[in-house]
Amino acid sequence: MPPLTETVEAAACTTTPDLTSLLGKDEQEIARVMQICNACRYCEGFCAVFPAMTRRLEFTAADTHYLANLCHNCGACLYACQYAPPHEFAVNVPQAMAKVRGRTYQHYAWPSTFGRLYERQGLTIALALAGGLALFLALAAAMAGGLTDKPLAGNFYAIFPHNLLVVMFGAVFVFAVAAFVVGVVRFWRDISPARDAAPPGATELAKARGPAAVEAVTDIARLRYLGGGHGEGCNEDDDRFTQSRRWFHQLTMYGFLLCFAATSVATLYHYLLAYEAPYPWFSLPVMLGTVGGVGLLIGPAGLLWLNLHRGAERGDAAQRPMDRGFIALLFVVSLTGLALLALRDTRFMALWLAVHLGTVMALFLTLPYGKFAHAVFRTAALFKYALEKRLPNRIAVGSD
C-alpha cells in the first residue's frame, strides 16, 4: 500500500486552472473541496475541521485522513454551503469526509489484509454473529448437556467455566486492542509530519500535551462537535438543528462504557475479592450493567432510526451496512444481556447465556474491523487538533 504521506496535489502550485483537475479519488475530493473552503472559510465556527484546514495551504493524503476523522458528519456545513450542489463547485464536505473515513479504517486495519472486511461489512458482521452464536451454543450443548435445563440459580459458571470465558474473551479483546494500537500509531505518524516536532516546536509540543489531552477528552465526553458550533445540535435531513443524535450517541457511548465498567468491576470482584457471580440485583456490576444496558438499547435504537431517515446526500452510502450493522449489533448485545438478567433464574438461562456470549463475541471480533474504529481514529484526530492549535501557525494569512 502506498504511504499516505504522499502529496495528493500541491494545490497552490499546479498549472491547471480548473478545479475539476483535482476531482477523482476520495482523498483528492477532500483536497479539492478544502481548497474551496479555505478560500471561503464561512464554516469556521461549526467544528474543528475548518480551523485545522486554515493551518494548511495544500492537502496531502495524510491531511485528508486527519480532517476526515475530525469531521463528525454533523451536516451543518452542507446545509450552510453556498457552493453545495446544484452549484457547479458541488461542495459536500460531510460526504467527502465520510468517504475518506471509510478508507482510513481500511487503510490502517491490522493485519492489513483484514482491512478488506470493511468492504463487506454486512457479511462480516453476519459471519461473526453466526460464528459467535454457533460457538457458544455448541459449547453449551456439549458442556451442560443441553440448552434448556433445570434452573441453575443464575450460576453462569455452571455452564461455561470462568477461566474458559476469560481466556476466550481475553484473547479476542487483547487482539482487538493490539490491532487498534498498531493502526492508530501508524495513523498518528502519518498525520504528524516531522516538521511539527522540529524546534522550536519540540518544547511547545511537550507543554501542549497535557492541556490538549484534557481538551480532546472533554470534547469527546460532551460530544461537542455534534453541537453545531452554537450548541443547538446537528442536522438530520434539513437545515434544522436537533440534539437527538447527540443524545442518542451519548446514551450509546455511556451505555457501552457502563457495560464495560460492569464487566471490569466483576472481574476485580472475582480475582481480588474472590467474590464470584452471580451477583445480586443491587450489586455494583449488575447495576452498572443494567443502567448501561438500557442506555445501550435506547441509544442504538435512536441512532438507527436517525440513520434510516437521514438525508442520502450526506455521508457515504457504501458505509451504511457498517454503520447500521454496528448499531444493530450493539443493540442485540444489550438486548440479550438484559434478557439474560431477567431469565437467569429460569431454565432458559443456558440458552440465553450462549446467545448473549455469542453476540458479545461477534462484537469483540468485529471491533477492529467495523464502525467502532471511528472512536479510535476520531479520538486521535481530536487530540492531534488540540495539540496543533497550541502550536504556532506557520501560515500568516490572518495577520494581514
Add this chain to the structure above:
Amino acid sequence: MAAEPDVLVIGGGNAALCAALMAREAGATVLLLESAPHSWRGGNSMHVRNLRCMHDAPQDVLVDAYPEEEYWQDLLKVTGGLTDERLARLVIRHSSRCRPWMRRHGVHFQPPLSGALHVARTNAFFMGGGKALVNAYYRSADELGVAVRYDTPVQSLELKDGRFVAAVTERGERIAAKACVLACGGFESNLEWQREAWGRNERGEWPAENFLIRGTRFNQGVLLKFMLDAGADAIGDPTQAHCVAIDARAPLYDGGICTRIDCVSLGVVVNREAQRFYDEGEDFWPKRYAIWGRLVAQQPGQTAWSIIDRKAVGRFMPPVFPGTRAESLEELAQKIGLDIATFTATLNAYNAACRPGTFDHTVLDNCRTEGLTPPKTHWAQPIDAPPFFAYPLKPGITFTYLGMKTDESAAVRFAGVPSANLFAAGEMMAGNVLGKGYTAGVGMSIGTAFGRIAGVNAAASAGFHHPEFKEELAYAAAH
C-alpha cells in the same frame, strides 16, 4: 394560501425575510414570493458573511467600540457624500440594536473568520455565513406561518394612484394583497442591462460583456425596471455598483466570496499589454480591493494578471483556483499568453525600482519604488524568487446601486409622494444610503434596517401594529 394575504413580500433574500418576519410578528398574514427554486433561495444574501454594527462598548463578538459618528464618517468617506444622512444614521443606529432580534430568529454570530481580523471591531460575522442566516430566517418564517412560494418570479405590479393592488407573476397569476414590500435585489444579474448601462468604451469594447456576477443569477431587475418605468422616484446611477477584481476563472454567477484574489498588494498587476497601471501598494488591501474591479474594467479586454513570487505564498488568503506557476518570468509570460519581452521589461523595471526597506505587511511599510510610473508605494519587493505565480483577474459585480428613492418609512415614492402601501427594502433602495463606494457589511445593515421597517409599515398599512418595534425605531430615527 387561499385568501388574499395582508402583506405580499416579493423577493427571498435578507431584506425580504426581515420584512416578512416583522409583518408576521405584527399579526398580518404574509405571503413571500421568491423567484428562485428552494436550492437557490436567498439571493445575494446567501453569499454574505457579516454585518457592520455600531456599538459603544464591546458587544459579544465585537471588540472595543464603533460609535455612530465613526461609522457615519466611514460611510461619508466611501460614498464621497453621495448618501442621505438621515437614512444613513437610521441604518447605523438600527445596527446597534437589531442583533437580539436576529438571534431570536435563529441567526448565530461568531468572532471574525481567520484572515478577516481587520474587521473584528466593526463587523459581526454570521456563523456559517449568509446561507445559514437565510436558512434560519426561512425556518423561523415557517414556524410563524409565513407562506412561502419558490420558483415564483413576479413580472409586474398592478398599481392604482400610487397604491399597490396586485402582483402578476411570470406565469400570469395575479396575486392581490393589502400591502406589498419589494425586496427583490438590484439588476446585477441582468447582463443585457449591465451592457447597456456601461456602454461602449473608446476601444470599441462593451466592458460589461466581460463582467462576472459574484452573486445570484435571479436579480434580473425586472421589478426595478417596472417601477422606474411606472414613475417611481429613482436614486443612483446604473453604472454605480460594488465591483471588485476577482479570479477570471470564476463562474458567471454565484462565484461568491471564494473567487477573490488577495495577493495584489504583495506583487504587481499587469494588463493584457503586460503593463502595470496602478499603485498596487497604495493602502491596505481591504481598503483597496473594491477599487480594483473598476481599474480592471478600464483595461483592454477588462482583464489583468496579479503576479507574485514565492515570497508571497502563504501570506494571503489561499485562492480557490491555483495560480499559473513558472520557474522564470519568461516562462510565466509565455504560459499566460502575454508578450514575453514587454512582460519581462515591465517586471525588470519594477524590480530595479524597488528601494530597500523593511517589509511588513501589517503596516504601511517603507518598501517602495523610486522613479517608476505608476509607483508602488508600499510592500514593494523585487519579484525575483521562483516559483512565480500569475492569477488572472476580471471585474466581479457584487450588486448595483440604482434603486428607488425612499424616506425613513421605506415607502416607494411617486413624484415625491410616498405610497400608502408599497414599500422597498434592501438593494432596491440601498442607493439612498450608498450612492457609490462600499464598506464591508453595510449592505446587510441597510437590508436589515429597511427590511424590518418596510415589514412593519406594510403591516401597519393593512391594520396590524407591531408590538415591539416602535421603541427600536424611535431610537434609530431620533437624530
